[in-house]
Amino acid sequence: MNNSVPVSDFTVECLKLGKTYPPDITALQNVSLTAAPGEILFVTGVSGAGKSTLLKLICRRESPSGGMVMLFGQNLARIGSAEMQLIRRRIGVAYQDFRLLPDLSVMHNVAMAMEVDYRPRRLIRQRVGRLLEQLGLTDKERRPVSDLSLGEQQRVAVARAAANQPALLLADEPTGNLDEKSGALVMALFRELAAAGTTVIAATHDEKLHRDSGHQVLRLERGCLVEDTRHEKAY
């Protein structure tokens, strides 16, 4: 067994990443990117540009048809399923369709991310309470998720993704159902996490979210990377 710890300056490295769905639908083509700890990266583009596919490949919900994804210095293609589960605990994902359990309470849904990591109950209560407060959901804590509006459910999904103070947070359209005020709460949380070292990658088609934010933006078009503000280079 190889005990050496891979060393990388980046949380995420994608190299010539491609994804083709059968029969012949190209969702992503030759996309390369890096994201460092503490960085907030917006992936933008119109619907169907490949934003969600890119996030799915990064968290290995799907496998790439070509290229390579490195997470925390490890090639995802070479990681066994047990080790991948350990890595998943270091990644928070806010899914576009939320992936919440409607019958469970808001508190329980958010706590799940910490429970699978066997975190102490007291710490879970503390952390979840704080996150719900930050996202304006304190009064909904004990309500089942099915009772919440879409915007509230979206904030619960973001809270769950942030619960474990992950090293990498992936958010797919995190403000898609939010008003400006709630969107600002989510962005404030992302900034707080990034300040603590979390790499945040958010896929969004909401220009307002990243415009003038000073954060890096990658633009996808038809599965290809056409703009990377870090390199000020058009593809």
Next chain:
Amino acid sequence: MKKRTNPIPQILRQTGSNLAKTWPTQIMGLFTVMLAVLIFSFFLLVHLNMLATGARLGEELRLTVYLEREIEPPLMARLEQQIRQFGDIAEVRYTSRQEAFARFADQLGEERDILDNLGPEFLPPSIEVTPKPSLRSPDDLERLAAHLLTLPDTTRVQYGREWLRRFSAFNRVLQAVVLISGVLLILNMIFTISHSTRLAMAARREEIEILRLLGASRSYISIPFVAEGLLQGGLGSGLGMAALWLFYQRIGNPVNDPGLLGLFTPSFLPLPVTAGIIVGGTLLCVVSSLLVVNKALRI
């Protein structure tokens, strides 16, 4: 470094939540396991008691060789030697006409006066042959009887041949029933627990998928289901044995009635056998649910 906590309370909570979601299936599963264990252990109880009864009766088993005439001690010594040559003979005892008459009179008790006008002549002298426990199968006894018939002055050999054959056949049937019910018990448990685990997993499919996306380990997901199997197996087997014990209390005592000449003195299953059935049933349920969960999580 992140603080970790003891996973057991979390697993127990998950198990409780599973049970709350699928309790009708769980109760059906529990009832089926209980019934399977009850049926199997009932047949085992009857079989073991029949074997014990057979062993008790075997201790009293004797072959009586009726002779044409009284024989003198030197001839008896020769005959005994011939009988013992067959092997596995515990005891050989000569009974003269006089001894047979006295024994018969004893057996008649208060009715012995019917022998007043009779002498011992009407009873034949005999040799009683007691085989060792190793020589008690119907076939062995038949061979022994054929050997005894070759002795000089023998008129006939008597023992409960037909009864022994029937008893032995009945025991063989019972043994087959125990084996078949054992196999059915195993199949039934595997089917029941697999089915209820599958239903429990289906009821929590969405939750399992989310748990996997959150990085839950395979054991974190599977242990609550296996714990359910453990609970169903342990409780079902325990209740099955308890039901058998109650049944035994109601039926065992009347069977033990002196009116049945003490032929049956039933006893409950020995403690190691009882514990073995409960542990075996529990293990079977645990393994069944483990197999289903592992298969489901591999996909």
